[in-house]
Amino acid sequence: MSLEMFNEIIPYVGIGPIKLGMTLEEVRTIIKAQKMKFDQWIDPNKWCEPSIPWTLIRIEKAITMVFVKGILFEIGLEESYIGSLPNGIHIGMPMSEVEKLEPNLKYNEDDEEFESPNGYWIGDEIASGKVVSITIFLPDVELDSDEFFKYEWLEKYLQK
Numbered sequence: 001m002s003l004e005m006f007n008e009i010i011p012y013v014g015i016g017p018i019k020l021g022m023t024l025e026e027v028r029t030i031i032k033a034q035k036m037k038f039d040q041w042i043d044p045n046k047w048c049e050p051s052i053p054w055t056l057i058r059i060e061k062a063i064t065m066v067f068v069k070g071i072l073f074e075i076g077l078e079e080s081y082i083g084s085l086p087n088g089i090h091i092g093m094p095m096s097e098v099e100k101l102e103p104n105l106k107y108n109e110d111d112e113e114f115e116s117p118n119g120y121w122i123g124d125e126i127a128s129g130k131v132v133s134i135t136i137f138l139p140d141v142e143l144d145s146d147e148f149f150k151y152e153w154l155e156k157y158l159q160k
Helices: 024-033 095-101 152-158
Strands: 040-043 054-057 063-068 071-078 106-110 113-116 120-125 130-137
Touching: 024 054, 024 063, 024 071, 071 152, 095 130
Parallel strands: none
Antiparallel strands: 040 054, 054 063, 063 071, 071 130, 106 113, 113 120, 120 130
């Protein structure tokens, strides 16, 4: 298995050949062609209204992709993922360096992540002071939560 082809992290766009807004089947075709092992499961999403299930795919301990109605809207990168954002931020980087590269980070106490106005979130580990996750997403994820969970934004992706 080789994750090298996925080493670019482009906010609002994707990683390598996997692009946000792709269908579940398109993504499965790419990862199967690369002979990557993956797990797939469904989160019933009972905590939100309407409770539309999300499908998740995880490749090793590196990439987690989240789909709603078969559309990829979020990619989480962690642990063994090797790659960086256009500004050089990557997993394992000290948060002190991250803050120099991205001075506009705002801490979200509810999600316990740092949010960038440039289309990504960063998770850190307090003990090590390092980045442990980077999440990129469709711009629609930044909608007010009431609007996001109506999923009306999905129509433009479903019509492709």
